[in-house]
Amino acid sequence: MSEPVLIRGMGLAGCLLGHALEARGIPVHIVDAAWLGAASPKAAGLMNPLAGRALKPAPEWDTFHTQARHSYRHLERKLERSFLFERTYWTLFRNPEEAAQWRGLLNDPERSCFLDQSVQNNATPLPLQDGCGGMAVVGGSQVHIAKLLDASRSYWTQKGCFETASLAPEAIQALPDGRWQWAKRSYRAVVCCGGAMDHNTPWWAFLGIRPNAGERLMLKLEEPRMPEAAEPPQGWPWVVRKAGLLAPMHLHTGQAPEDGDVATEQVQRNRVWWLGSANRWDTMDHHPTEAGRAQLHRMAKGMLRGAFGVLEHSVGIRATMPDRRPVVGPHPRLPNLWCFNGLGTKGSLWGPWHAEALAHALQQQIAAPGSGGATAVAEGPIPAQETPYRAPRPGAAPRLLEACLPARFWP
Ligand SMILES: Cc1cc2nc3c(=O)[nH]c(=O)nc-3n(C[C@H](O)[C@H](O)[C@H](O)COP(=O)(O)OP(=O)(O)OC[C@H]3O[C@@H](n4cnc5c(N)ncnc54)[C@H](O)[C@@H]3O)c2cc1C
Structure with a gap:
C-alpha cells in the first residue's frame, strides 16, 4: 500500500478531508487528541441560507x-x-x-x-x-456532526487507520526527501486540522487564528x-x-x-x-x-x-480567521505540510467544498513529478513567523495562503 497522508486532528475538517482523500484512492492515517474544547461535537450543524442579523x-x-x-x-x-x-x-x-x-x-x-x-x-x-x-x-x-464523527471514527478504527494521540510538531519529523515521519511511520504529507488548538502551534501561529x-x-x-x-x-x-x-x-x-x-x-x-x-x-x-x-x-x-x-x-x-474565511493550503516553508482550518461558525456549510478542493490539490501535489514538493511550495513568498497573516481584500479570491498556492480556494 502506498504511504498515507497523516491528518492531525479529526473534527469536522479532518473527517471531511479524510473521506475526500479516500474517495481519490489516497490512504489516510488520522490522529486525534480528543480535545474537550473541540468545536465540532458541540455544533448544531446548521446551514441557513439567510443567516445573521x-x-x-x-x-x-x-x-x-x-x-x-x-x-x-x-x-x-x-x-x-x-x-x-x-x-x-x-x-x-x-x-x-x-x-x-x-x-x-x-x-x-x-x-x-x-x-x-x-x-x-x-x-x-x-x-x-x-x-x-x-x-x-x-x-x-x-x-448531525457528532454522529458523523462517531461513525467515521468507528469506520477508520476498524480499518486500523485512526488513533487517539496528541501530535506535537516536534514529534513529527520532516525527512530530506519531503516526506514526514511520526512513530517510525512515514507519510507523503501532513495536514493539520487542529481547529483552535492550532492558533499557537509554531507552524501556524502566523495565520492569526482567533479562538x-x-x-x-x-x-x-x-x-x-x-x-x-x-x-x-x-x-x-x-x-x-x-x-x-x-x-x-x-x-x-x-x-x-x-x-x-x-x-x-x-x-x-x-x-x-x-x-x-x-x-x-x-x-x-x-x-x-x-x-x-x-x-x-x-x-x-x-x-x-x-x-x-x-x-x-x-x-x-x-477557530476564526480575521476575514471570516477558511484557511486552506500548504505551509510557506515546510514542504508537504498543509493546513485546513478557520471554519469559524460555518464549518458544516464550508467544510465539504474546501475538503474537496484541498483533496484535489493534495492529489495533484502527490502526483507531481518529484513530489517531495519542496520546489512547488517554497517558491512562494514566505511570511515571517512573527508577521500576522493579512487577509486579502474583501470579495477577492483566491482566499488565504494565496501567495503559496496557485489554486483557488473560494468558488
Ligand atoms: C457552540 C457552537 C455552535 C456551532 N454551530 C454551528 C452551526 O450551527 N453550523 C456550523 O456550520 N458550524 C457551527 N459551529 C462551528 C463548527 O463547529 C466548526 O466550524 C467546525 O466544527 C470546526 O471543525 P474543525 O475540525 O476545524 O475544528 P474542531 O472541531 O475544533 O476539531 C479540531 C480537532 O483537532 C484535534 N487536535 C487539535 N490539536 C491536535 C494535535 N496536536 N494532535 C492531534 N489532534 C489534535 C482536536 O482533538 C479536535 O478534535 C459551531 C461551533 C460551536 C462551538
Whole structure:
C-alpha cells in the first residue's frame, strides 16, 4: 500500500478531508487528541441560507450548499447512517420593526426565494413566544456532526487507520526527501486540522487564528405543543431563531441512536433541543461559565413559553480567521505540510467544498513529478513567523495562503 497522508486532528475538517482523500484512492492515517474544547461535537450543524442579523444571503450559498448536500449524502451511504436533515428556519420577530423589515425582503428577489409566507405561526411543535409573528426561511438543512464523527471514527478504527494521540510538531519529523515521519511511520504529507488548538502551534501561529468559545445548552422541553404521535419519523424539521437558535438534536451519548435504547431515543427525538450560543473571544477555556448559562437562559425564555430542563451545558471553541474565511493550503516553508482550518461558525456549510478542493490539490501535489514538493511550495513568498497573516481584500479570491498556492480556494 502506498504511504498515507497523516491528518492531525479529526473534527469536522479532518473527517471531511479524510473521506475526500479516500474517495481519490489516497490512504489516510488520522490522529486525534480528543480535545474537550473541540468545536465540532458541540455544533448544531446548521446551514441557513439567510443567516445573521443583516439578513444577507450566505455568500456562495448555492455552491457550498450543493456540495455540502452531495458530500453528506455520499457519507450517509458510505457509513450507513443518516446525518443530513432538511430544515425550515422559523424566525421569530422581536418587535414590529423587525417584522416590517422582514416583510420588506419579500420584494427582494435574492432573498424572497428563501422566504415562505404560507407557513403559519402555530406550525412548529413548540410553545413559542411568538407574539410579534415570524417568517419561515426555507431551503436550509442541518447535519448531525457528532454522529458523523462517531461513525467515521468507528469506520477508520476498524480499518486500523485512526488513533487517539496528541501530535506535537516536534514529534513529527520532516525527512530530506519531503516526506514526514511520526512513530517510525512515514507519510507523503501532513495536514493539520487542529481547529483552535492550532492558533499557537509554531507552524501556524502566523495565520492569526482567533479562538471563539461558544457555549450551548441541551434542553429538554417539558410541554411540546403537539402530541408525540404527530412527529415525523426523522424528527421535527424546525429550527427556531430569535436572539439565539433552537434546533432539534439527539443528546450526544457517544452512541448512535439507532443502536441505543429505544425509550431514550424516543424521549430525545421528541424533546431534546440544542440552544446556542453564548460567545467569548480569545479564550481556550472550555469550561462553561455562569455568565454563559445566564445568557442562554435569557435566550430560551425569550423564545419559549413552556418549561424546560437543562440536560447539558458545554463549550466548543471555534477557530476564526480575521476575514471570516477558511484557511486552506500548504505551509510557506515546510514542504508537504498543509493546513485546513478557520471554519469559524460555518464549518458544516464550508467544510465539504474546501475538503474537496484541498483533496484535489493534495492529489495533484502527490502526483507531481518529484513530489517531495519542496520546489512547488517554497517558491512562494514566505511570511515571517512573527508577521500576522493579512487577509486579502474583501470579495477577492483566491482566499488565504494565496501567495503559496496557485489554486483557488473560494468558488
Ligand atoms: C457552540 C457552537 C455552535 C456551532 N454551530 C454551528 C452551526 O450551527 N453550523 C456550523 O456550520 N458550524 C457551527 N459551529 C462551528 C463548527 O463547529 C466548526 O466550524 C467546525 O466544527 C470546526 O471543525 P474543525 O475540525 O476545524 O475544528 P474542531 O472541531 O475544533 O476539531 C479540531 C480537532 O483537532 C484535534 N487536535 C487539535 N490539536 C491536535 C494535535 N496536536 N494532535 C492531534 N489532534 C489534535 C482536536 O482533538 C479536535 O478534535 C459551531 C461551533 C460551536 C462551538
